[in-house]
Amino acid sequence: SKVMFSSTQTASTVFRSVENDNSSLMYFNLSSSLPFDNYSSSTQPEAMEEENPLFSNLDLFLFTLIAGLIIYWFMSRKKAEPIPEFKKLDQPAPSTQETSFIEKMKKTGRNIVVFYGSQTGTGEEFANRLSKDAQRYGMKGMAADPEEYDMSELSRLAEIGNSLAIFCMATYGEGDPTDNAQDFYDWLQETDGQLDGVNYTVFALGNKTYEHYNAMGAYVDKRLEELGAKRVFDLGMGDDDGNLEEDFVTWREQFWPAMCEHFGVEASGEDSSVRQYELKEHNDINMNKVYTGELGRLKSFETQKPPFDAKNPFLAPVTVNRKLNKAGDRHLMLHFLDELVYESGDHVAVYPTNDTVIVNRLGQILGVDLDSVISLNNLDEESNKKHPFPCPTTYRTALTHYLDIIHPPRTNVLYELAQYATDLKDQENMRKMASSAPEGKALYQSFVLEDNRNILAILEDLPSLRPPIDHLCELMPRLQARYYSIASSSKVHPNSIHICAVLVEYTTKTGRLTKGVATTWLKNKLVADNAHKSTVPMYIRKSQFRLPFKASNPVIMVGPGTGIAPFMGFIQERGWLKEQGKEVGETVLYCGCRHKEEDYLYQEELEEAEKTGVITKLNVAFSRDQEQKVYVQHLLRTNKVDLWRQIHTDNAHIYICGDARNMARDVQTAFYEIAEELGGMTRTQATDYIKKLMTKGRYSQDVWS
Numbered sequence: 118s119k120v121m122f123s124s125t126q127t128a129s130t131v132f133r134s135v136e137n138d139n140s141s142l143m144y145f146n147l148s149s150s151l152p153f154d155n156y157s158s159s160t161q162p163e164a165m166e167e168e169n170p171l172f173s174n175l176d177l178f179l180f181t182l183i184a185g186l187i188i189y190w191f192m193s194r195k196k197a198e199p200i201p202e203f204k205k206l207d208q209p210a211p212s213t214q215e216t217s218f219i220e221k222m223k224k225t226g227r228n229i230v231v232f233y234g235s236q237t238g239t240g241e242e243f244a245n246r247l248s249k250d251a252q253r254y255g256m257k258g259m260a261a262d263p264e265e266y267d268m269s270e271l272s273r274l275a276e277i278g279n280s281l282a283i284f285c286m287a288t289y290g291e292g293d294p295t296d297n298a299q300d301f302y303d304w305l306q307e308t309d310g311q312l313d314g315v316n317y318t319v320f321a322l323g324n325k326t327y328e329h330y331n332a333m334g335a336y337v338d339k340r341l342e343e344l345g346a347k348r349v350f351d352l353g354m355g356d357d358d359g360n361l362e363e364d365f366v367t368w369r370e371q372f373w374p375a376m377c378e379h380f381g382v383e384a385s386g387e388d389s390s391v392r393q394y395e396l397k398e399h400n401d402i403n404m405n406k407v408y409t410g411e412l413g414r415l416k417s418f419e420t421q422k423p424p425f426d427a428k429n430p431f432l433a434p435v436t437v438n439r440k441l442n443k444a445g446d447r448h449l450m451l452h453f454l455d456e457l458v459y460e461s462g463d464h465v466a467v468y469p470t471n472d473t474v475i476v477n478r479l480g481q482i483l484g485v486d487l488d489s490v491i492s493l494n495n496l497d498e499e500s501n502k503k504h505p506f507p508c509p510t511t512y513r514t515a516l517t518h519y520l521d522i523i524h525p526p527r528t529n530v531l532y533e534l535a536q537y538a539t540d541l542k543d544q545e546n547m548r549k550m551a552s553s554a555p556e557g558k559a560l561y562q563s564f565v566l567e568d569n570r571n572i573l574a575i576l577e578d579l580p581s582l583r584p585p586i587d588h589l590c591e592l593m594p595r596l597q598a599r600y601y602s603i604a605s606s607s608k609v610h611p612n613s614i615h616i617c618a619v620l621v622e623y624t625t626k627t628g629r630l631t632k633g634v635a636t637t638w639l640k641n642k643l644v645a646d647n648a649h650k651s652t653v654p655m656y657i658r659k660s661q662f663r664l665p666f667k668a669s670n671p672v673i674m675v676g677p678g679t680g681i682a683p684f685m686g687f688i689q690e691r692g693w694l695k696e697q698g699k700e701v702g703e704t705v706l707y708c709g710c711r712h713k714e715e716d717y718l719y720q721e722e723l724e725e726a727e728k729t730g731v732i733t734k735l736n737v738a739f740s741r742d743q744e745q746k747v748y749v750q751h752l753l754r755t756n757k758v759d760l761w762r763q764i765h766t767d768n769a770h771i772y773i774c775g776d777a778r779n780m781a782r783d784v785q786t787a788f789y790e791i792a793e794e795l796g797g798m799t800r801t802q803a804t805d806y807i808k809k810l811m812t813k814g815r816y817s818q819d820v821w822s
Contacts, residue, residue: 218266219273222259225499228279229258234286234298234333237597239357240322243365244285246529249391254373255382263301265501271346275314279380281349282315286337287322290661291818292329302333305340312346316379320353320368322361326777326822331355350375358778358822360566362527363558370553394493396587399509402490408507410518412468415507418654427598430468430654431457435642436613438651442716457614457655461606461686462662462819465614466598468654469635471523475573476516482576485586487513493591505591512586520593523634525565526572530592537588540581547582569625578627599635600658602774602819604682606689614655617682617718662772662819668694671702671769673760675784677709677738677749680775681718683819684708687772688723692731703763704731707749709738734759749780750787761795764788770815777820788816 218230229251233244244260251258256279274280289295294302319341321334331354338352353368355361377384399407411417413428425431459465480487492508506519516522532551538544550561564570572593576582605615620640621633642651664672664687672691674684684706691704706723710716717737727735736752753760763769771788773781785807792803810816 216265216267217270218259218261219270219276221499222277222280225257225259225497227257227259228277229256229281229283230274231258231260231283231285232263232301233260234263234284234295234301236287236289236295238595239361240285240287240295242527242594243320243322244283245393247283247285247369249393250369250373252391254377254384256380259497259500260502262297262501264297264299268301268304269308269310271315272310272312274316279382280316281376281380282317282346284317284319284334284337284341285322286319286334288327288329288331288333291327292332294333298333302336305337305344308344310344312341312344315341315346316349317341317346318348318350318352318372320355320365322355322357324357324777324822326358326782327820349379360562363553363561366528366551366558367553392588392591393496394505394587394591395496396585397492397494397509399490399492402509404490406509407490408510409514410470411507412654413507425457425656427466427656430466430656432652433457433614433655434650434652435644438640438642438644441617441718443714457657459603459607459614459657460659461603461608461664461690462660462683463603464600464658464660465603465616466600466656466658467616467635467639468518468598469596469638470517471520471596471634472632472637473517475522475571476513479516479522479573479576479586480512482573483583483586483589485512487511487516491587493587506595512590515590519596520590521596522573522593523571523631524594525570526575526593528561530572531561531565531575533592534582534584534589537584538579538582540579543579543581547579568627569629569631570627571631574625574627574629596634602662602683604685606686606693608693609689615682615685617679617685619679660819661814662774662817664690665770667702669700669702671705671733671763671767672772673705673707673763673769674772674774675707675749675753676772676774677707677780678775679718680773680780681706681708683774684772685719685722688726688731692726692729695731702767703733703769705734705736705759705763706732707736707738707752709740709747709749711739711741713737713739713742748783750783753784753787754790757791757795760788761791764810765796768815770817771810772817772819774819775821777818777822781818781820 222228222230229248231244231248233240235241235244241260241262248258248260271282274282286298287295319334319338321331321338323329323331323334334352334354338348342348350372353364353372355364355368373384376382406415408415409418412430414422417429418432421432422429423431476487488511490509490511492510493505494508495503506515510519528551531547535544535547535551538547546560546564549557550565551557565575568574570578572589601616601618603614604617605613616639618636618639620636622637623631625631639653642653645651662683668691672687674687676682676684688704688706691701695701708718708723710718717739723732723735723737726732734756736749736756738747738749738752740746740748764771773784775781788807789800789803792798792806793800796803796806798806807816
C-alpha cells in the first residue's frame with residue numbers, strides 16, 4: 118500500500134492487492150474539499166440590465182437560505198468516531214507529556230536520570246536496570262528516552278543535589294546514533310552551552326567487528342566533557358561480539374561503589390527484587406478493547422492507515438515463498454511481499470511471532486491459563502512507560518507477539534527469578550550467575566550461553582523454579598523486528614518486495630532443537646489462494662546503501678551467501694537503466710556459496726544477466742567444491758589489475774554485504790593489499806586510501822555479525 122500525491126491527482130491513495138500475481142488497483146479520492154470550494158465571483162452569473170434582473174429578490178432569498186442550510190448541515194453533522202489509539206509504549210499522549218525531565222525529577226524526588234540510545238532494546242533494558250539499582254543505593258532514578266525530552270535542560274541538572282546523568286548509548290550503522298538519540302546527537306554537535314556542575318558517566322554498547330566500534334558512546338563521553346560536565350566514572354565499553362552482558366555487569370558492579378564514595382552514601386544492602394509493574398486481571402472486559410498483537414493503535418491490523426513505521430507496520434500479503442537452493446541441509450528462502458514504497462538498498466523490517474509450541478509449553482509448565490486477559494501497570498505513575506507491552510492483552514498474545522522468549526535470558530532476569538526457586542542450591546547458582554565474580558561468569562557462560570538455554574529450557578532444567586508468569590513477562594525483553602536487505606529493485610518490481618533468507622535451525626549441547634524465530638516463521642508463511650492470505654507485519658527502513666548517482670560509474674559488489682540480496686536489486690536496476698538508454702558503467706559482482714550444485718543462489722538470473730551484458734563480469738567462489746577453500750577475497754586478488762583500474766582510474770563504487778566478523782574484514786584487507794601492490798603504497802597509506810573512499814561514499818558496507 119502506498120500514498121501518492123501529484124498535481125493531476127488530488128490526494129488519491131493507491132492500494133494494491135496481489136492474488137496469484139494478478140494486480141488490481143483501486144483509487145480512493147481523499148480530497149477534503151467541500152462542494153462550494155470552487156464557487157467564486159468569477160463563476161457567478163453576471164448581472165443583467167437593472168430593469169430585467171435574472172433573479173428576483175425572492176430567488177436570491179431562497180438561494181441564500183438553501184446555501185446557509187447546506188453549510189449548516191456540513192458544519193454540524195456528527196463527526197466519525199475516531200478509532201481508539203494505544204498510547205505509545207515509550208511516550209504518553211502529547212497533551213500530558215512532560216518534556217522537562219528536570220521538573221519531573223524535582224516533582225518525584227529523583228536525583229539520577231538514565232538516558233538511553235537504543236535500536237534493538239538492549240540500551241533501554243540496561244537503562245532500566247541502572248535506574249532500578251539506584252534504589253538499592255539510597256538514591257532514586259528514572260530511565261528516560263532523550264527523544265521525549267528537551268535535552269537542552271541538561272545544564273539545569275546541577276539544580277538537583279547529588280544528581281547524576283547516566284547515558285547508555287548504542288552505536289548504529291556506520292558509527293551513527295540510534296533513531297531515538299538522533300536529536301540529542303544533533304544538539305550535542307550544535308550547542309555551545311555550558312554544563313558546569315553536571316555529573317555524568319557513559320556506558321557504550323557496540324560490536325568490535327564494526328569499524329566504528331562504540332563511536333556514539335565515545336562521542337557523548339568526550340563531548341559532555343568538552344561542554345564542562347564532570348565525568349564521575351570511566352566510560353564503559355560493551356562488546357556484543359564478545360559478551361555484552363558480562364561487560365555491562367562488570368562495569369556496573371564497579372560503578373555503584375564508586376558512586377557511593379563520590380556522593381558519600383552507603384548501599385542499603387537491600388537485595389530483594391523490586392517490581393516495576395503490578396498485575397491487573399480483567400475478568401469481564403470487552404474483547405474489542407484487548408490487544409491481539411498490534412504494536413501501537415488498537416485494531417490497526419484490521420483498519421490499516423498510513424504512514425507505516427515501527428509502531429504501525431503494514432500487513433503485507435505473501436505472494437511467493439520458494440526454496441532457492443537446489444540441495445544440501447540448508448534451506449534458503451525467497452519471499453515476495455506486497456509492497457510499500459522503497460528504493461534499492463533499503464531494508465525491510467518484519468515482526469515475527471514466537472513458536473506456538475514453546476508458548477504452550479511455558480503455559481503448561483507454569484500452570485496458567487494463557488487466555489487470561491491481564492494488564493501490567495507501572496507502579497510509578499509518573500513514568501512515561503505505562504506498560505511493558507500493549508495492554509490489556511492475554512498471556513498468550515504477550516508470549517507470542519511481544520516478548521523475546523527464545524534468546525538466553527540476561528543475568529538480571531536470573532537474579533530476579535532466583536527468589537522463586539524452592540531449591541536453595543538453584544537459588545544460589547542463579548544469583549551467582551548474576552554476579553561479576555569469575556565463578557559466576559563462568560557458570561553463566563557455560564550453563565546459559567554455551568548450552569544456549571532459553572527461559573523454557575531453564576525452567577525445564579530447574580524444576581524447583583516456578584515463578585509467577587506476570588513477573589516473568591515483566592522481565593522478558595521485547596521481541597524485536599528483524600531486518601533484511603531488500604533483494605529487488607522498485608524500478609523493476611514496483612509492486613513487491615523480495616526477501617532472501619536462510620533458515621536458522623540447530624541442535625544445542627543439551628540436545629534441544631533450536632529454530633530461528635523469524636526464519637521459521639517466514640518459512641511457514643505459505644501462499645494462499647483463498648481469502649485468508651498469509652501476511653507479514655513490516656515497514657521500510659531507509660538506507661544509505663545506494664547505487665552511484667551517475668549510472669556511468671562502475672560498481673563492484675561483494676556479497677557471498679545471502680549477502681547477495683541487495684545486489685539483486687542493484688543488478689535489476691542497472692539493467693532497467695540500460696533499457697532506458699542510459700550509459701551504464703561496468704557492473705562487477707563477486708558472490709559465493711559452499712557448493713555450486715547445492716546453494717548457488719540466483720544462478721539462472723545471474724548467468725542470464727551476464728549473458729545480456731547487465732553484469733560485466735560474474736565472479737563466483739564455491740568455497741567447498743575443491744580441496745582448498747576459495748572465498749571472494751581470493752577472487753578479488755586474482756582480478757587485482759582490473760579492480761585497481763576500476764577503483765583508481767574509473768571512480769568505481771565498492772559495495773560489501775554480508776558477514777562483518779570475517780568476510781568484511783578479509784575483503785577490506787584484500788583491497789589494502791591491492792592498493793599497496795598496484796598503487797605503490799605502504800599499508801598505512803593504503804588504509805588511508807580506503808578510508809577516504811568511505812568518506813566519499815565510494816566504499817559502502819551493509820554488514821552484520
